[in-house]
Amino acid sequence: MNTQNTDLSMNTDLATSPSQDIGYVKTPDNLLLFDAEMFNRVMHLSEIMATAKAVVPKHFHGLPGNCFAVIGQALRWGMDPFAVAQKTFMINDNGILAYEAQLVNAVVNTRAPVESNLQYEWFGPWDNLLGKTKKSESKSGRAISHQDWDKSLETQVGVTVSATLKGETQPRELTLLLAQAETRNSPLWVSDPRQQLAYLAAKRWARLHVPEVLLGVYTPDELENREMKVVNETPQPAKKSSGVAGLKQRLQERKTPAKKAEPETVEPNPADDTAYFEGVEALQERIENATSPSELKEVGLRIRSCVSDGFIDDATEEDLRVQYSNKKTMFDLIAKVSEANADNVGDVRQALFDNQHLFSQDEVQAMLQTLEGIAG
Structure with a gap:
């Protein structure tokens, strides 16, 4: 050879x-997790990087959350x-x-x-x-x-x-x-x-x-093409509250605004064997608007059905899978923060840092405050 x-x-x-x-x-691998001064410095650098459009790719432009994620990873490396x-x-x-x-x-x-x-x-x-x-x-x-x-x-x-x-x-x-x-x-x-x-x-x-x-x-x-399924279902809060509970409620408010003119709905014809397909945009909106793991699971099952019926090609299926995976990760992280304890708070915080680009800055701060309270 x-x-x-x-x-x-x-x-x-x-x-x-x-x-x-x-x-x-x-740089020590865990410095960002336990050093408040370093955390604040990284936040400041994230704001600077988000404005450096000439030297960073466009997925960092105006997005300090994405910048925070890559800076944290770079420090660990x-x-x-x-x-x-x-x-x-x-x-x-x-x-x-x-x-x-x-x-x-x-x-x-x-x-x-x-x-x-x-x-x-x-x-x-x-x-x-x-x-x-x-x-x-x-x-x-x-x-x-x-x-x-x-x-x-x-x-x-x-x-x-x-x-x-x-x-x-x-x-x-x-x-x-x-x-x-x-x-x-x-x-x-x-x-x-x-x-x-x-x-x-x-x-x-x-x-x-x-x-x-x-x-x-x-x-x-x-990244394997895993079956679309959801675990650790997280109940929605009954009223407004702070911390993680408030974050769950804010997710409900993320829904995409309804369109002024709804497209015409084509009902399946019982006289033939043609399956009904609501369109890719409708599936994308259902993922975006899902406010609980159970709602997301229903969308996943529908996507699998559309793939089976031949309505969705491989490239579109991959796009939907990535969007679905992101939403599932959000629900999973919220559940982890809710269930965090003194023994695993560091791991949960690390998971949040690795995926914080999925949330707004306010949402990240809400979860960090919850974790800080657990860590003491």
Whole structure:
């Protein structure tokens, strides 16, 4: 087998080079959680970053909440927040903040306790896959690239990633076949599967051998297409109140205003077997307007039905899944804050920081105040 450590040709200086490219800043991982002064400084920097439209991507423009999230993550990684921000993107306009696989690999190389950078060794007939693509048109008219290789080849090609932990003499290895990469949320899986598999193998290696490095950080290719379901249903408050209870009530007030002119409703014709479809916008509004986990669950079931009936293509299903996942995360976090105790308040606060871009600043502050009261 031929070891090729330079094959990750796309911006390899970021993928393999440590502090000088990202901007290394030594910061304790938990400083933001327990240092009020640092928290306030990050809040102030978030306001500045939100106005720095020339140097940060548009999903941070005017959104200090998003800025707070990426600054907090950069501090935990010991990196320059502005450099990290450049390597992020938003999954759809209403999606979640995600990190480029290239950046995550750089984090593994700089933060993991390894003697040297990760090493990659590919095997199998990769030449029979590379460049084998075809194009088709989606229902919306969008051109989509697809793989045009024999699916059985995916069990024959793969990559082995290895690195030696400090204090050890033998490298730890992880081998991954292309067939094992079930979730492929990037078009690069079609145009450059070799590189994408290397990125995925590196992340899985890190989660197995040094899990503390990537806690709470994922790229789209690691997000499985889970069944839409809701747990930990949270009851709605009967009256206005402060703290988390008030936050739940504010969620009810988030509903999208009703349109002045309702579109004509087409009822299903009992004379034929044509199923009824209310439209994608209606499903999006139902997700946005859901005020409880049970309401959200009903929307999820409806979406699954529409997918089964063929009304929703893959791209639209993914858009709805991301929006659904965001809303579910909001309900789950509210439940966690409501049930927090002295033993887990730090973990709950961390979860809130990781997902605070889903809430308004007032909502984040309301939950933080509740957690501060628990922590004493």
